[in-house]
Amino acid sequence: MKKYFLIMKRNIALFVLLTTFSQMVSAQSGRIPDKINDIVHTRLAVSFDYQRCYVYGKEWITLKPHNYLTDSLTLDAKGMDINEVAMQNGNQKTSLKFSYDSLKLRVHLNRTYKTTENYTVFINYTAKPKQRKGIKKNERGIYFINPQGKEKDKPTQIWTEGEPESSSGWFPTIDRPDEKATSEISMTVPAKYVTLSNGRLASQKNNHDRTRTDTWKMDQPNAPYLFMMAVGNFRIYHDHWRGKPVDYYLDPKYAPYAKQIFGETPEAMEFFSKTLGVDFPWNKEAQIAVSDYVSGAMENTTATVFGNPYQASIRELADSYFSAGVEHELFHQWFGDYVTAKNWPNLSLNESFADFGEIIWLEHKYGKDAADEHIESGLQGYLGDKNNSTRPLVNYNIKEPADMFNGVTYQKGGRILNMLRNYLGNDAFYKGLHLYLTTNAFKNAEATQLRLALEQASGRDLNWFFNQWYFGAGHPVLNISYKWEETTKTELVYIEQKQQGQTFKVPLAVDVYSSGKAIRHKIWLGAQRDTLRLKSESEPDLVNVDADKILICQKTDEKSIKEFAYQYFHAPLYLDRLEALEAAGKDLKDSIAQKVILAAINDKFPGLRKKAVTLVRSSDSLFKIIAEPTLIALAQSETNNQTKAEVLHVLARYKDARNLPVFYTALKSESYTVQAAGLFGINEIDPEKAVREAHHLEQDNHGELTEGIFVLYGQKAELVDWPYIHKRFTGGTLQEKIHLLNKFAGFVIKINDSRASQEGIQALTAIGVEYKSVGAAPYILKFLDQIGEAKKKQNDIASVKAVSEATQKINDAK
Numbered sequence: 181m182k183k184y185f186l187i188m189k190r191n192i193a194l195f196v197l198l199t200t201f202s203q204m205v206s207a208q209s210g211r212i213p214d215k216i217n218d219i220v221h222t223r224l225a226v227s228f229d230y231q232r233c234y235v236y237g238k239e240w241i242t243l244k245p246h247n248y249l250t251d252s253l254t255l256d257a258k259g260m261d262i263n264e265v266a267m268q269n270g271n272q273k274t275s276l277k278f279s280y281d282s283l284k285l286r287v288h289l290n291r292t293y294k295t296t297e298n299y300t301v302f303i304n305y306t307a308k309p310k311q312r313k314g315i316k317k318n319e320r321g322i323y324f325i326n327p328q329g330k331e332k333d334k335p336t337q338i339w340t341e342g343e344p345e346s347s348s349g350w351f352p353t354i355d356r357p358d359e360k361a362t363s364e365i366s367m368t369v370p371a372k373y374v375t376l377s378n379g380r381l382a383s384q385k386n387n388h389d390r391t392r393t394d395t396w397k398m399d400q401p402n403a404p405y406l407f408m409m410a411v412g413n414f415r416i417y418h419d420h421w422r423g424k425p426v427d428y429y430l431d432p433k434y435a436p437y438a439k440q441i442f443g444e445t446p447e448a449m450e451f452f453s454k455t456l457g458v459d460f461p462w463n464k465e466a467q468i469a470v471s472d473y474v475s476g477a478m479e480n481t482t483a484t485v486f487g488n489p490y491q492a493s494i495r496e497l498a499d500s501y502f503s504a505g506v507e508h509e510l511f512h513q514w515f516g517d518y519v520t521a522k523n524w525p526n527l528s529l530n531e532s533f534a535d536f537g538e539i540i541w542l543e544h545k546y547g548k549d550a551a552d553e554h555i556e557s558g559l560q561g562y563l564g565d566k567n568n569s570t571r572p573l574v575n576y577n578i579k580e581p582a583d584m585f586n587g588v589t590y591q592k593g594g595r596i597l598n599m600l601r602n603y604l605g606n607d608a609f610y611k612g613l614h615l616y617l618t619t620n621a622f623k624n625a626e627a628t629q630l631r632l633a634l635e636q637a638s639g640r641d642l643n644w645f646f647n648q649w650y651f652g653a654g655h656p657v658l659n660i661s662y663k664w665e666e667t668t669k670t671e672l673v674y675i676e677q678k679q680q681g682q683t684f685k686v687p688l689a690v691d692v693y694s695s696g697k698a699i700r701h702k703i704w705l706g707a708q709r710d711t712l713r714l715k716s717e718s719e720p721d722l723v724n725v726d727a728d729k730i731l732i733c734q735k736t737d738e739k740s741i742k743e744f745a746y747q748y749f750h751a752p753l754y755l756d757r758l759e760a761l762e763a764a765g766k767d768l769k770d771s772i773a774q775k776v777i778l779a780a781i782n783d784k785f786p787g788l789r790k791k792a793v794t795l796v797r798s799s800d801s802l803f804k805i806i807a808e809p810t811l812i813a814l815a816q817s818e819t820n821n822q823t824k825a826e827v828l829h830v831l832a833r834y835k836d837a838r839n840l841p842v843f844y845t846a847l848k849s850e851s852y853t854v855q856a857a858g859l860f861g862i863n864e865i866d867p868e869k870a871v872r873e874a875h876h877l878e879q880d881n882h883g884e885l886t887e888g889i890f891v892l893y894g895q896k897a898e899l900v901d902w903p904y905i906h907k908r909f910t911g912g913t914l915q916e917k918i919h920l921l922n923k924f925a926g927f928v929i930k931i932n933d934s935r936a937s938q939e940g941i942q943a944l945t946a947i948g949v950e951y952k953s954v955g956a957a958p959y960i961l962k963f964l965d966q967i968g969e970a971k972k973k974q975n976d977i978a979s980v981k982a983v984s985e986a987t988q989k990i991n992d993a994k
């Protein structure tokens with residue numbers, strides 16, 4: 181699963197993150213329950229009630245006892261009516277006694293079964309996902325989007341989302357990752373719709389009542405949480421990889437961009453197949469983008485679901501930045517679907533690998549700088565949550581599976597695998613992964629299986645590594661200082677580990693630069709305080725500790741700005757340059773620091789150019805003057821839209837009318853982000869002109885440009901601009917509403933018009949009510965409070981009343 185993320189790199193408002201991180205509860209805590217029966221095959225025949233959001237299901241589930249004799253079967257089945265349970269023997273059905281408590285279906289089998297005996301239980305059920313009590317919106321398992329077609333501009337769709345334990349919301353099953361079964365899913369749907377599920381489309385049958393029954397067969401075993409269905413008006417773009425179908429399903433509106441959105445898939449399938457030495461293991465791959473998805477994306481076997489960010493136009497795609505979301509999900513088809521984590525505490529075997537898949541894809545496709553930038557930003561993500569430093573990667577101490585979806589399982593885990601790759605070397609590492617995948621194919625694994633495979637491939641013991649990084653928590657917090665001893669021609673490097681908890685044993689590369697050349701030393705840290713004694717012909721220009729920039733750590737590096745500058749100009753990696761740039765950013769008056777920043781404005785990698793430009797933003801007037809010609813040149817030559825926008829934003833602060841042509845040119849860009857920056861530039865010089873330009877952009881805007889227009893109009897909050905603000909906000913997607921929320925509420929606070937104010941209050945109330953269950957209410961209530969205060973001052977009694985009614989309504993909502 182991919183946590184909520186956007187193609188455009190933007191910060192996401194808090195409450196959307198909450199929906200992802202708090203998702204999905206389960207009864208599992210502490211000890212993992214025993215396996216009594218195993219599923220062999222699941223055959224489903226379902227139809228849908230669009231009026232009531234019901235699934236009418238018939239299931240034939242074939243099982244066998246795991247090891248011991250048994251006369252009973254317990255299935256997970258959440259929020260259903262169980263209409264009939266029977267033993268199916270050929271054409272014969274024998275009714276079975278059962279009990280059901282809305283979570284577990286307990287069936288008394290007709291006799292005792294042995295492990296060598298398969299048996300098939302027939303269940304007639306009605307799933308009522310919307311009526312499940314005490315279950316959060318994002319745990320329903322199956323979702324009906326605009327089922328009655330009442331919402332304008334929103335497609336009617338049905339789709340499922342099973343991880344971690346929500347598939348049992350749409351069919352009775354043993355909802356745990358260490359069950360693996362084949363499946364046959366028949367969906368009867370209105371004939372105008374297309375369907376998608378796991379495996380191959382085995383048959384399509386037209387019925388007399390303008391419905392059609394599609395049957396999908398999955399002939400290889402996979403876990404129930406990876407089962408999926410989707411129904412709707414999707415256009416299919418047919419691509420292929422080595423003769424296998426690769427299909428992209430999109431809403432007709434976005435279908436023309438299918439190749440741009442998902443077109444990397446075959447190349448990534450080839451790259452991963454070759455890298456792992458295991459060909460893509462399934463019959464097909466389908467990528468489907470659905471509306472109102474509850475997560476970022478989900479790697480259902482052969483049928484991956486993607487959320488709203490994958491419904492994008494060419495212009496929105498122009499703002500994308502080194503993305504690997506498709507590849508994250510695709511890597512799961514090996515790590516997660518083919519070999520599955522045995523239980524949620526071992527989720528690393530799915531998610532750390534998917535995260536690692538992003539890294540190697542970026543490295544392959546866009547180069548090492550892009551991969552390293554991604555590694556660094558993920559590391560900051562892991563470090564950003566203080567709770568992460570006490571969580572081991574394999575974590576049995578969780579209350580519910582949702583607790584595992586965090587920055588340790590994803591970002592830290594992906595970087596741990598990258599350290600392993602560095603330590604073992606590509607050959608041994610991938611040989612080990614090949615062994616892991618082939619040994620555990622169609623089965624489950626724990627971290628230990630990974631260790632054994634890597635040990636066998638490399639011949640190296642890895643207990644120390646796994647104990648430290650998989651079963652232990654935290655990371656080194658280093659202090660690094662230096663001293664040159666002229667008499668012995670020795671550079672002393674003092675490295676102290678300052679973290680609480682374990683002291684890490686770490687292999688490190690240290691490069692010593694002297695007389696124009698670098699000599700590499702391979703060392704091990706292992707004590708709380710280590711002293712390296714490195715011989716050198718003359719005093720080094722630079723000692724580069726962790727020269728591969730591979731270690732997961734925080735560090736204070738006591739290098740001079742002169743040494744950092746040397747690092748920027750001589751050390752090869754993105755992080756070498758980033759560290760130097762960050763050191764330079766601490767003293768913008770220093771001439772050496774300025775030299776580094778000016779060079780970095782023309783760095784070969786756009787991400788570093790952008791960071792360098794950002795530093796100029798906060799500098800004093802003198803350095804600003806020095807930097808201006810370099811910035812103007814970059815504003816014209818820059819090809820990366822994110823970086824270009826940043827340059828324009830910084831130039832805007834110069835309020836220099838001579839730059840107006842640059843800003844007007846930006847308004848013609850295909851990138852919304854660049855257009856927004858151009859608009860800001862004009863606004864700094866002539867706000868009236870900027871507002872006039874904004875009026876022309878009302879018809880076609882997105883992302884930052886929409887936000888920019890909201891900011892511009894919000895400066896005066898005039899009634900003439902209200903119709904646009906209101907329509908654009910209420911007609912936007914959920915993500916757009918989140919991005920625009922602040923600015924929209926700000927406009928409502930400011931505008932001195934009772935009717936507009938009340939319309940605004942109404943729009944905010946609707947969000948507060950609809951998204952209360954995912955944490956929206958406090959934000960909306962805070963805004964309403966501010967609006968109430970403002971309206972009092974404006975003597976707008978009707979709006980004050982509207983605010984108190986709205987507050988009540990949100991408080992009363994479920």
Ligand SMILES: [Zn+2]
Pocket residue numbers: 181182183508509512530531534
């Ligand atoms: Zn994932």
